Amino acid sequence: MFGKVFLAASVMALTGAASAQPAPNPDKQAAALVKQMTVEERNLLLHGFFSRPNRINKLPQIGAPYAAGYTPGIARLGIPQLAESDASLGVAWINGKRAKDATALPSSLALAATWDLKIAYAGSAAIALDARASGLNVLLAGGVDLTREPRNGRNFEYLGEDPLLAGLLAGETIRAIQDQHVMSTVKHYALNAQETQQNNIGVNISEAAARESDLLAFEIAIERGNPGAVMCAYNHFNGPYSCASDFLLNQVLKQDWGYPGFVMSDWGANHATADALAGLDRESGEEFDSQIFFGAPLMALDGKDKAYTARVTDMNHRILRSMIAVHLFDDPPKIAMPDIARGEAVAREESAAGTVLLKNNGVLPLLKTARRIVVIGGYANIGVMSGGGSSQVAPQSGPALNIPTTITADDWQAVVLHSGAPVRAIMARAPGARVTFDNGAYPAFAAAKAKDADVAIIFAAQWTTEGLDVPDLSLPGAQDDLIAAVTAANPHTIVVLETGGPVLMPWLDKTAAVLEAWYPGIKGADAIADILFGDVNPSGRLPLTFPASLEQTPRPKLDGLLDFEFGKTAVNYDIEGSDVGYRWYARQNLTPLFPFGFGLSYTSFRYDDLKLRSEGNTIHASFTVTNTGIRQGRDTPQVYVTARGKTKGQRLIGWANVDLAPGASTRVTVDADPRLLADWSTPRHRWMMPAGRYDVTVNSSAAAVMLSGATGLEKRLLPP
Ligand code: BGC
Numbered sequence: 001m002f003g004k005v006f007l008a009a010s011v012m013a014l015t016g017a018a019s020a021q022p023a024p025n026p027d028k029q030a031a032a033l034v035k036q037m038t039v040e041e042r043n044l045l046l047h048g049f050f051s052r053p054n055r056i057n058k059l060p061q062i063g064a065p066y067a068a069g070y071t072p073g074i075a076r077l078g079i080p081q082l083a084e085s086d087a088s089l090g091v092a093w094i095n096g097k098r099a100k101d102a103t104a105l106p107s108s109l110a111l112a113a114t115w116d117l118k119i120a121y122a123g124s125a126a127i128a129l130d131a132r133a134s135g136l137n138v139l140l141a142g143g144v145d146l147t148r149e150p151r152n153g154r155n156f157e158y159l160g161e162d163p164l165l166a167g168l169l170a171g172e173t174i175r176a177i178q179d180q181h182v183m184s185t186v187k188h189y190a191l192n193a194q195e196t197q198q199n200n201i202g203v204n205i206s207e208a209a210a211r212e213s214d215l216l217a218f219e220i221a222i223e224r225g226n227p228g229a230v231m232c233a234y235n236h237f238n239g240p241y242s243c244a245s246d247f248l249l250n251q252v253l254k255q256d257w258g259y260p261g262f263v264m265s266d267w268g269a270n271h272a273t274a275d276a277l278a279g280l281d282r283e284s285g286e287e288f289d290s291q292i293f294f295g296a297p298l299m300a301l302d303g304k305d306k307a308y309t310a311r312v313t314d315m316n317h318r319i320l321r322s323m324i325a326v327h328l329f330d331d332p333p334k335i336a337m338p339d340i341a342r343g344e345a346v347a348r349e350e351s352a353a354g355t356v357l358l359k360n361n362g363v364l365p366l367l368k369t370a371r372r373i374v375v376i377g378g379y380a381n382i383g384v385m386s387g388g389g390s391s392q393v394a395p396q397s398g399p400a401l402n403i404p405t406t407i408t409a410d411d412w413q414a415v416v417l418h419s420g421a422p423v424r425a426i427m428a429r430a431p432g433a434r435v436t437f438d439n440g441a442y443p444a445f446a447a448a449k450a451k452d453a454d455v456a457i458i459f460a461a462q463w464t465t466e467g468l469d470v471p472d473l474s475l476p477g478a479q480d481d482l483i484a485a486v487t488a489a490n491p492h493t494i495v496v497l498e499t500g501g502p503v504l505m506p507w508l509d510k511t512a513a514v515l516e517a518w519y520p521g522i523k524g525a526d527a528i529a530d531i532l533f534g535d536v537n538p539s540g541r542l543p544l545t546f547p548a549s550l551e552q553t554p555r556p557k558l559d560g561l562l563d564f565e566f567g568k569t570a571v572n573y574d575i576e577g578s579d580v581g582y583r584w585y586a587r588q589n590l591t592p593l594f595p596f597g598f599g600l601s602y603t604s605f606r607y608d609d610l611k612l613r614s615e616g617n618t619i620h621a622s623f624t625v626t627n628t629g630i631r632q633g634r635d636t637p638q639v640y641v642t643a644r645g646k647t648k649g650q651r652l653i654g655w656a657n658v659d660l661a662p663g664a665s666t667r668v669t670v671d672a673d674p675r676l677l678a679d680w681s682t683p684r685h686r687w688m689m690p691a692g693r694y695d696v697t698v699n700s701s702a703a704a705v706m707l708s709g710a711t712g713l714e715k716r717l718l719p720p
Pocket of ligand 1: 266
């Protein structure tokens with residue numbers, strides 16, 4: 001049974017063995033189109049608007065799916081409209097409202113916990129197919145900012161704390177979307193790591209640290225996915241706003257990485273017409289800006305000022321070449337009923353594969369013969385938690401619960417539960433059991449019920465949202481008290497977490513098992529039950545560190561929360577530099593609550609026979625993985641470099657996904673991305689690999705070394 005559930009037919013069908021070919025010579029075609037544009041037409045594609053309901057009357061009534069962003073096409077030249085929706089977790093907006101006919105996938109952090117590129121591809125292909133069926137041709141997806149701040153309210157929209165893991169997964173989601181001929185962004189460029197004062201906050205970081213961390217994640221995602229657009233972020237970056245940063249846009253992105261596509265502003269992130277000269281190509285959600293900067297003001301300069309004229313030509317060229325390369329001209333979306341069943345099958349597999357078993361004293365998997373099960377708290381009688389903000393998906397069958405957070409109609413941060421009640425999924429798995437539910441409002445009542453049960457399963461939910469960080473890492477409300485009371489009453493207590501990111505667990509020692517299910521999406525209830533009852537063997541691995549306390553993190557105090565001064569308050573990311581997450585814990589010799597890469601299974605694995613081979617500017621690590629338990633299971637052995645020449649420091653250089661029957665072995669090889677063996681040399685403007693001995697380990701998590709070895713490399717500059 002185990003193993004069959006993973007990568008079942010629905011996922012395999014969407015794994016994208018071969019990418020669609022880019023259209024022949026998009027640059028030539030774009031240049032020819034730009035030449036034909038009138039003065040007015042040269043301005044049309046350079047700004048777009050957000051389709052709030054009150055704007056709809058102003059939009060052309062052509063059945064256009066006004067979503068999060070819209071730019072009309074130019075019919076005379078056959079240029080299609082750009083109909084844009086948020087889409088990291090599913091199609092979020094249609095016609096200025098939350099989408100209805102869309103699949104809600106698990107959070108991006110849940111995807112990151114799969115460490116699986118095939119699942120990433122399948123999920124995003126399903127989203128893109130939903131988008132096409134809704135008439136959309138651009139998805140505002142590809143969130144890849146690294147988790148530098150565990151309190152960040154948008155951590156659930158990103159892919160964790162490691163540039164290789166996040167970059168590869170983001171690249172694969174982008175590739176999947178664009179293979180369906182829907183354009184994808186990668187966002188938010190760059191270092192948009194907290195929501196507190198996100199529109200105004202400064203971010204300070206040295207060039208080398210940025211290039212080795214967050215910028216590397218973008219670089220890898222762009223190489224792998226070739227996104228049509230890059231969305232620049234709200235925050236300032238070493239001075240200017242990100243969308244006005246010549247360094248980020250012109251120098252790094254366009255010059256160093258040779259990025260041929262266009263840069264669009266985040267909604268409200270364009271602050272001046274001069275941002276065009278810094279490399280911004282498209283003003284998005286223009287009604288969020290203090291004025292329309294790329295409309296009339298830009299037109300007034302086009303043809304009169306050489307620099308602006310050249311930019312307007314280039315801006316149009318970049319937008320058009322992306323549209324052509326992604327086939328928006330020759331394969332427009334067709335409105336249809338989305339295939340919800342297909343999306344839901346993918347969502348379920350992704351959720352189960354991303355659920356991380358953090359603790360198990362043997363209580364799991366639950367026997368289907370358990371007689372008395374009490375399910376407690378977390379709205380488990382209603383549905384599963386999701387994250388708020390622009391990425392929020394309102395799937396066809398939901399929301400199961402929508403708790404407004406404001407008194408306005410535009411409640412974009414509402415607490416939304418997706419339908420599918422975990423308690424019902426549990427009842428379906430254990431038909432012979434007496435399953436009861438307690439909402440957990442009064443810990444003493446819940447404890448009394450737990451005392452009377454064979455097993456207690458507590459669901460603990462943490463709502464997080466765009467626009468708001470969490471003030472600390474505690475579960476909100478009295479959930480810690482609830483868990484403490486229930487575990488005191490019944491030692492066979494399993495905690496299922498539905499959180500946006502890491503939380504503290506003061507009750508951990510008292511529990512029998514803990515599962516981290518993140519925001520598990522529309523099929524979350526079934527996926528959680530699949531794991532609880534052993535229909536799926538858990539294989540998720542943490543894509544970020546769970547701190548033991550805020551004091552362990554680089555910034556115990558959240559910058560800008562109580563002390564914000566415009567133009568002055570800046571987050572100092574040079575504290576950790578490029579040592580984000582586990583690299584910081586290794587550097588500081590700290591033991592977190594749970595390390596990056598951690599996750600248990602219902603089986604066990606052994607690693608043997610590490611062979612290291614250095615070749616040119618890379619290292620190949622090969623080793624054998626054996627399933628030493630009695631169940632089929634998936635494992636994610638991780639390869640880290642821990643010292644390079646005289647430099648100590650831990651970095652993930654690769655991993656393998658294996659799926660093994662009991663007793664079976666396989667030999668895997670992991671090849672290091674040379675940039676992870678190097679440091680960025682700002683004076684030389686290149687990657688530099690130190691000469692000497694390279695220590696390499698094979699781990700089951702960042703903190704658990706299973707094999708170690710060493711090899712040597714020559715000093716190298718990349719490119720030479
Ligand atoms: C978010 C973006 C999103 C945009 C459009 C902004 O608030 O930061 O991620 O794509 O809105 O909805």
